[in-house]
Amino acid sequence: MNEKFHELIKQASAVVLDKNVEIRLAMTCLLAGGHLLIEDLPGVGKTTLVQVLGKLTGLKTRRVQFTIDLLPADVIGGQIYHPQEHKFVFHQGPLFSQLVMADELNRASPRTQSALLQAMEEGEVSVEGVTWPLPQPFYVIATQNPHQQTGTFPLPESQLDRFLMSLELHPASKETEVRILQGEDPRLLLQKIRPLFNEAEIAEALLEVAKVQVSVTVAQYIADLLERSRRAGFEGAPLSTRAGMALAKAAKAWAFLEGRNYIRPEDVQQVLVPVLGHRLGGNHGIKRGREWAGILQKSTPVPV
Amino acid sequence: MSRRFYAQKVLATSFIIAMVMVALEVSAWIAAFSLIMLFWKWGVENLQWKPLSRKATGFLSILLLIQVLIQFRTLIGQEPAYTFLLALSSLRIMDYQNDRDHKFVILLGFLLISVKALFSLDIYWILPSGVAFIGLWYSLLPPNLPARARVLFKIFVLSVPLAAILFFAFPRFVLPWAMSRGSSQLGEIGFTDEINPGMVAELATNTAVAFRAKIERLPVNKSIDLYWRGSVLNQSRGLSWRPRRLGLRTPALEEYKNLPSYEVAIEPTSQLYLFVLDGTRHVDLDINQVLALPQSIYRSTRPLNKSSVYRGYYKSEFKDESPPQDEDLQVPPVQGRVRAWVDDILNRKLSTSQKVDELQKLFVDGGFVYTLSPGVYGPNDLETFLFVRKRGFCEHFAGAYATLARSLGIPARVVVGYQGGRFNPLGGFWKISQKDAHAWVEIFHEGFWQRVDPTLWVAPLRLVIGAEEFFGLSEEDQRAFARAVDWRPPTKEDFLLWDEISFWVEDLNYRWTYFLIDFDKTSQQSFWKSFLNYRIQSVFLILAIAFGLVSIFRSLFNKKRKLNEAQVLLEAVEKWAERKNISREASEPPLEFFRRLQFEFPHLKSSLQEIELFYDQQTYAGKSSSSGKEVLRNWKRQMRSR
Numbered sequence: 001m002n003e004k005f006h007e008l009i010k011q012a013s014a015v016v017l018d019k020n021v022e023i024r025l026a027m028t029c030l031l032a033g034g035h036l037l038i039e040d041l042p043g044v045g046k047t048t049l050v051q052v053l054g055k056l057t058g059l060k061t062r063r064v065q066f067t068i069d070l071l072p073a074d075v076i077g078g079q080i081y082h083p084q085e086h087k088f089v090f091h092q093g094p095l096f097s098q099l100v101m102a103d104e105l106n107r108a109s110p111r112t113q114s115a116l117l118q119a120m121e122e123g124e125v126s127v128e129g130v131t132w133p134l135p136q137p138f139y140v141i142a143t144q145n146p147h148q149q150t151g152t153f154p155l156p157e158s159q160l161d162r163f164l165m166s167l168e169l170h171p172a173s174k175e176t177e178v179r180i181l182q183g184e185d186p187r188l189l190l191q192k193i194r195p196l197f198n199e200a201e202i203a204e205a206l207l208e209v210a211k212v213q214v215s216v217t218v219a220q221y222i223a224d225l226l227e228r229s230r231r232a233g234f235e236g237a238p239l240s241t242r243a244g245m246a247l248a249k250a251a252k253a254w255a256f257l258e259g260r261n262y263i264r265p266e267d268v269q270q271v272l273v274p275v276l277g278h279r280l281g282g283n284h285g286i287k288r289g290r291e292w293a294g295i296l297q298k299s300t301p302v303p304v
Numbered sequence: 305m306s307r308r309f310y311a312q313k314v315l316a317t318s319f320i321i322a323m324v325m326v327a328l329e330v331s332a333w334i335a336a337f338s339l340i341m342l343f344w345k346w347g348v349e350n351l352q353w354k355p356l357s358r359k360a361t362g363f364l365s366i367l368l369l370i371q372v373l374i375q376f377r378t379l380i381g382q383e384p385a386y387t388f389l390l391a392l393s394s395l396r397i398m399d400y401q402n403d404r405d406h407k408f409v410i411l412l413g414f415l416l417i418s419v420k421a422l423f424s425l426d427i428y429w430i431l432p433s434g435v436a437f438i439g440l441w442y443s444l445l446p447p448n449l450p451a452r453a454r455v456l457f458k459i460f461v462l463s464v465p466l467a468a469i470l471f472f473a474f475p476r477f478v479l480p481w482a483m484s485r486g487s488s489q490l491g492e493i494g495f496t497d498e499i500n501p502g503m504v505a506e507l508a509t510n511t512a513v514a515f516r517a518k519i520e521r522l523p524v525n526k527s528i529d530l531y532w533r534g535s536v537l538n539q540s541r542g543l544s545w546r547p548r549r550l551g552l553r554t555p556a557l558e559e560y561k562n563l564p565s566y567e568v569a570i571e572p573t574s575q576l577y578l579f580v581l582d583g584t585r586h587v588d589l590d591i592n593q594v595l596a597l598p599q600s601i602y603r604s605t606r607p608l609n610k611s612s613v614y615r616g617y618y619k620s621e622f623k624d625e626s627p628p629q630d631e632d633l634q635v636p637p638v639q640g641r642v643r644a645w646v647d648d649i650l651n652r653k654l655s656t657s658q659k660v661d662e663l664q665k666l667f668v669d670g671g672f673v674y675t676l677s678p679g680v681y682g683p684n685d686l687e688t689f690l691f692v693r694k695r696g697f698c699e700h701f702a703g704a705y706a707t708l709a710r711s712l713g714i715p716a717r718v719v720v721g722y723q724g725g726r727f728n729p730l731g732g733f734w735k736i737s738q739k740d741a742h743a744w745v746e747i748f749h750e751g752f753w754q755r756v757d758p759t760l761w762v763a764p765l766r767l768v769i770g771a772e773e774f775f776g777l778s779e780e781d782q783r784a785f786a787r788a789v790d791w792r793p794p795t796k797e798d799f800l801l802w803d804e805i806s807f808w809v810e811d812l813n814y815r816w817t818y819f820l821i822d823f824d825k826t827s828q829q830s831f832w833k834s835f836l837n838y839r840i841q842s843v844f845l846i847l848a849i850a851f852g853l854v855s856i857f858r859s860l861f862n863k864k865r866k867l868n869e870a871q872v873l874l875e876a877v878e879k880w881a882e883r884k885n886i887s888r889e890a891s892e893p894p895l896e897f898f899r900r901l902q903f904e905f906p907h908l909k910s911s912l913q914e915i916e917l918f919y920d921q922q923t924y925a926g927k928s929s930s931s932g933k934e935v936l937r938n939w940k941r942q943m944r945s946r
Binding site for chain 2: 213215217218261262263264265266269297298299300301302304
């Protein structure tokens with residue numbers, strides 16, 4: 001099962017150059033059933049990455065560009081009057097797809113942001129008293145610009161918590177950039193990509209991930225991490241139990257990709273920074289949070 | 305939860321031990337009653353007999369209370385209380401059904417044990433008491449608590465040295481109202497200040513210990529030489545003798561410290577006698593002052609209500625040359641055949657030595673029988689004893705001899721005390737029991753008081769082998785061998801296993817009593833004094849004890865995890881890597897560490913991989929693999945081979 005995912009990662013890496021680790025983490029996030037937040041400057045390949053993932057997984061992908069004047073109805077959809085039938089009919093917004101790319105999420109007004117985030121948490125949307133279930137699986141990959149940039153509304157901590165992982169996409173290395181500049185536009189490559197999975201296979205993989213075992217030792221390790229983040233003297237925001245659950249979930253998905261049905265502390269450490277970075281950072285920004293996550297990992301002994 | 309008494313073997317055994325120990329001290333009827341109750345309960349539990357209802361046992365306990373009240377006319381006092389306690393215990397067993405009964409029964413068990421301790425602190429009873437005590441505690445513990453039990457055990461171990469330190473260091477108070485052991489009437493030493501026919505014989509049937517003595521450095525070392533002087537009786541009534549009021553003697557001025565000494569450890573007594581060997585010149589007793597009386601008699605100034613040790617200084621060549629007084633010749637009028645015998649000797653106008661020989665002839669040839677059951681004599685039944693029945697015990701012979709000697713004009717007096725004893729080769733001490741009670745005579749002849757023991761002529765064997773062995777023989781044998789003297793004292797090879805055991809237990813009891821039970825203020829002071837004499841050793845000892853205590857404390861409160869095989873492996877590899885200056889960061893996962901080592905030491909790769917695999921499987925995959933020991937062995941072998 002996991003070979004196919006490795007194939008996926010390989011093919012995606014051919015399109016989005018120099019981002020192997022990030023692609024793998026993004027895949028991990030999807031396998032763990034969580035939403036992903038990507039923060040970086042525009043033009044480093046965020047959008048391409050999401051598009052590649054959408055294509056390869058065969059998920060129905062929609063992209064929403066968030067702007068300051070975007071309204072919740074533009075995302076969710078709304079009741080529109082049908083004159084022929086003399087009634088209002090619900091028109092699904094772009095949210096009704098399996099993989100939603102929320103581009104530049106932090107440019108939208110808090111009201112629109114929260115509409116999206118509610119959908120992320122509950123897997124359904126309510127419009128004028130009627131609840132509409134979202135398709136399954138439902139992923140949101142949001143990108144955001146570093147919040148020092150002008151015209152942004154930083155996401156509050158409670159909403160940051162809804163994302164399982166956050167990633168930074170650094171600019172590609174110089175050599176890679178040279179190759180990109182010489183070669184063909186990766187966006188053209190996108191067109192050739194065919195999906196590797198069908199819906200059933202994705203669902204099966206999610207079930208497999210859920211079955212991965214967590215031994216006492218590793219659970220202890222995660223609990224130690226949580227406990228240490230709450231100690232006085234640690235700069236980052238204290239971690240909640242939900243953060244610990246997210247860490248375990250992500251580690252499970254990572255172990256699944258490794259072809260194991262149990263997790264090791266190594267798996268936790270691999271996903272530790274992406275899972276905890278935005279949680280620890282809070283309003284100091286994801287960058288600081290990632291530093292603190294590194295400190296947390298270094299200072300927490302691995303139970304033996 | 306319903307419980308069954310006999311299904312709990314530890315509880316049943318401990319409780320029955322406790323009950324039996326107390327049952328031996330109370331009247332037979334109550335012991336029998338308890339036994340019946342125990343047996344009935346056994347039948348109820350095992351043979352489906354009809355049990356007594358709670359109402360019935362309640363009614364029975366009221367009846368028993370009334371019975372005890374009628375028998376003793378009070379409930380206050382040891383014996384009625386014990387009797388009632390025993391009865392109540394057996395009734396509680398009958399009621400035993402649930403957890404509440406369980407706890408109540410155990411409480412009663414503890415009471416029974418403490419009650420027994422009031423009767424006797426001998427090691428013979430301390431041992432079963434200890435067993436019962438531990439058993440009762442054990443049955444209080446919930447059935448499954450291995451971890452807590454270990455902690456309890458450690459606390460117990462911890463308490464032992466603390467108890468020992470407290471025992472030696474805790475200040476002792478002399479409480480005037482403290483209970484004394486032994487019965488208030490006679491004490492352990494059933495000695496009174498007079499002899500009547502049969503009294504010593506009665507004493508001699510008692511097996512209790514009177515005192516123990518260490519006489520290693522004295523020239524006397526045979527049973528036959530050991531005459532323990534208790535009291536001297538000067539007033540004759542024929543067979544019966546009484547003491548005279550004695551004035552104080554001025555203590556011996558001579559330098560007694562150079563004399564060889566011996567040690568006597570005497571059982572608690574309400575009496576004042578200090579038994580000393582014939583020839584003792586001085587007696588030292590720790591707290592109580594010693595009264596030295598004329599005729600080489602020693603008394604303590606107050607009752608020794610606990611086991612005490614005193615020291616006697618012995619001079620073998622000592623002769624009591626104090627002149628006889630008029631009353632040493634006073635006799636009650638003798639009649640009949642005794643008168644005739646006395647007149648016959650007196651008429652022959654013999655010298656004193658000849659008179660003494662005549663007296664000896666009377667006892668040697670008289671056909672006397674030495675026996676514990678001589679029959680009943682009146683106080684002045686000389687004639688019946690000497691010429692008719694001729695059966696007697698030492699007191700009869702001594703009393704008769706002294707009376708006859710006085711009648712012949714030889715000053716004489718009866719000495720009562722103990723004779724001989726049983727030597728314990730293990731402890732190197734003599735045990736003198738009540739059986740060894742004896743009476744002999746001193747006559748003033750050739751200018752000093754000399755010892756004459758008529759028993760020696762009648763039953764020399766008694767003196768040669770000691771009372772305990774002698775009365776261990778059958779009565780026929782006693783009579784048949786009484787005059788035998790060529791008795792070889794038993795040697796080590798002659799001891800049977802039983803003898804060895806009895807010597808051993810006796811020795812243990814001796815130490816128990818004198819070094820533990822009666823460790824009082826004086827003993828404490830002398831202990832610390834001697835302790836400080838060995839300063840260096842003491843410091844070491846204290847350090848060792850402190851170290852032991854600290855380590856027990858640490859093991860008690862350090863929650864050291866028990867390592868599993870994977871952890872043992874990791875520890876072994878870490879230790880090894882430490883020597884190569886490679887250490888694992890706390891945040892480095894062990895598997896990564898193993899991989900790093902593989903990279904650093906490619907020749908160890910296979911071994912390290914094996915460890916890595918095992919660690920991974922056991923710690924993270926949760927698969928129990930039994931090859932951990934094997935892996936460790938491989939690793940160690942590889943380390944050794946390099």
